[in-house]
Structure formats: C-alpha cells, structure tokens
Amino acid sequence: MERKYRAMIYKELQREQEQFIETGDFTTNIQPVIEQLYRDEGVKVMMAQYKLLGGMGKKSDFFSTAWRVWVEHFIGTRMAQKIVRIDETTREAVQRVISNNVGVPRSEIAKQLTMFNRRRAMTIARTEVAQMAVESQRQGAEAWKAETSTTLYKMWMHRGATDPRTGHLALDGTAIPENEMFTIVDNYGNSEQALTPTHQGCQQVMLSTAGARLFLSVKIILKRD
Numbered sequence: 001m002e003r004k005y006r007a008m009i010y011k012e013l014q015r016e017q018e019q020f021i022e023t024g025d026f027t028t029n030i031q032p033v034i035e036q037l038y039r040d041e042g043v044k045v046m047m048a049q050y051k052l053l054g055g056m057g058k059k060s061d062f063f064s065t066a067w068r069v070w071v072e073h074f075i076g077t078r079m080a081q082k083i084v085r086i087d088e089t090t091r092e093a094v095q096r097v098i099s100n101n102v103g104v105p106r107s108e109i110a111k112q113l114t115m116f117n118r119r120r121a122m123t124i125a126r127t128e129v130a131q132m133a134v135e136s137q138r139q140g141a142e143a144w145k146a147e148t149s150t151t152l153y154k155m156w157m158h159r160g161a162t163d164p165r166t167g168h169l170a171l172d173g174t175a176i177p178e179n180e181m182f183t184i185v186d187n188y189g190n191s192e193q194a195l196t197p198t199h200q201g202c203q204q205v206m207l208s209t210a211g212a213r214l215f216l217s218v219k220i221i222l223k224r225d
Contacts, residue, residue, distance in 0.1 A: 001041060002125050008033045010121035017116035021106050028087040034128055035075055042136040043067060049140030070139055090115050134196050152178040
C-alpha cells in the first residue's frame with residue numbers, strides 16, 4: 001500500500017517541481033491522492049477491525065451511512081488541514097533554497113529541491129498510511145463497541161522498522177484499555193505518554209476484553225517458556 005501511494009504522491013511532487021521550473025511557483029494537488037487512500041483503503045481497514053472484534057454478526061448500516069458521513073467530515077476538516085501543512089512545509093523548503101541561490105536559473109535550483117524527491121514522497125506516504133490505519137481502526141472499533149457496549153483494549157505493535165526506537169520496541173505487544181495512555185521510555189530514562197503510537201514504524205490494533213485477556217495469557221506462557 002505504501003508503495004502504491006508513494007508512486008502517486010511522487011508523481012504529484014514531480015508535477016509541482018516542473019510547474020515551479022516553468023513559472024516560478026506551483027500549486028498543490030495532493031488532496032485527491034489522500035482522499036483515495038481513505039475512501040478505498042480506509043474502509044477496508046475499518047471493516048477488518050470490525051470483523052476482528054467479532055462484528056458482522058448482524059446487518060449494520062454503519063458501513064453504508066455512518067462511514068460515508070465520517071469520511072466526508074474528515075475530508076472537509078482534518079484532511080484539509082493536512083494538505084495545508086504539507087503545502088506550507090514544501091513552500092518553506094523551496095523558499096530556503098531560493099534564498100540561497102539568488103540569480104541562479106530555476107532549472108539549476110530545481111536540482112536542490114529535495115522536497116520533491118522520492119524520499120519525501122515515501123515519508124508522506126508512510127505517515128498518511130499509518131494515520132489512515134489508526135483513524136479507520138478507530139471507526140471500526142467504535143462501531144463494534146456501540147453495538148456491544150463492551151470495553152475495548154488497544155495493543156501496541158512494532159512493524160519491524162530498520163531503526164527501531166528502544167522505547168517503542170519495548171512496548172511491542174502491550175495491551176491496555178483504550179482510554180489509557182502508553183508510557184514510552186527512551187534510552188535515557190525519560191518518559192512520555194501517548195494515546196496512540198507516534199512513530200511510523202509502529203501501529204496499534206484494537207482488541208475486545210476477551211481478546212486482550214487471551215493475548216496477555218499467551219504472552220505470560222511465552223515468557224515462562
């Protein structure tokens with residue numbers, strides 16, 4: 001999924017760079033890509049979470065009604081803010097390069113515009129895919145909780161990053177009630193709290209009470225062995 005959206009985002013960044021070289025300015029049109037991510041992939045993640053918790057036992061109109069309402073609201077509010085932040089970050093980076101290259105042709109300046117490269121595209125894709133997963137899982141979990149009135153747990157999952165943070169790796173497999181905070185301790189003993197994983201190499205999955213008990217019991221057995 002990340003590769004798919006990295007390619008789409010990179011194509012848009014390249015368009016922006018070409019527009020800058022030609023006109024000295026650029027417009028951002030990345031929102032359709034992020035919208036597609038939520039509309040096409042978000043609903044799949046949400047349904048998977050709902051089923052994982054034991055949903056689909058009875059027909060629900062959540063997927064046909066509430067999900068669409070939530071997505072449209074998200075697109076018009078928080079997603080719009082995301083696009084503004086991405087655009088501002090790009091423009092600030094471009095302006096810094098221009099300021100350091102007064103009188104240099106734009107075609108030459110473009111070689112220094114790393115904010116339009118594949119690495120930036122991957123950073124954006126990874127961030128947005130991870131955040132989409134968190135948001136969509138939350139919607140699936142909330143739908144299931146509304147039907148069952150059951151307490152939810154959340155479990156921190158490390159995704160195998162090449163440069164794992166010690167504090168994040170230590171939390172791998174930790175399950176806590178959904179409204180509690182994860183406590184992250186770094187190599188120096190400093191701690192911070194977060195409701196959800198904050199690093200692109202980590203994610204969380206929602207569990208039912210029974211699921212959390214099962215996971216914790218298996219974890220205890222594995223530790224004993």
